[in-house]
Amino acid sequence: MGLFDDKKVIIIGDRDGIPAPAVEECLKNTSAEVVFASTECFV
Numbered sequence: 001m002g003l004f005d006d007k008k009v010i011i012i013g014d015r016d017g018i019p020a021p022a023v024e025e026c027l028k029n030t031s032a033e034v035v036f037a038s039t040e041c042f043v
Contacts, residue, residue, distance in 0.1 A: 002030055002031075003030075004027060004030040004031065004032035005030065005031050005032075006031055006032075007031075007032050007033070008032070008033050008035045009027060009032045009033065009034050009035065010034075010035060010036045010037075011023045011024055011027075011034060011036070011037040011038070012038055012039075012040060013037070013038070013039040013040070014039070014040065014041075014042060015039055015040065015041040015042075016041075019039040020037040020038055020039045021037070021039070023037070024037050
């Protein structure tokens with residue numbers, strides 16, 4: 001059993017750091033359900 005098995009995930013990425021699509025791609029091999037993913041600019 002993995003850390004993200006059967007979990008719902010909210011991803012908030014950073015424009016100058018790791019964007020949300022990159023994190024979402026990493027979670028594709030898990031059974032986590034991404035319910036919201038957004039990349040924001042924190043200035």
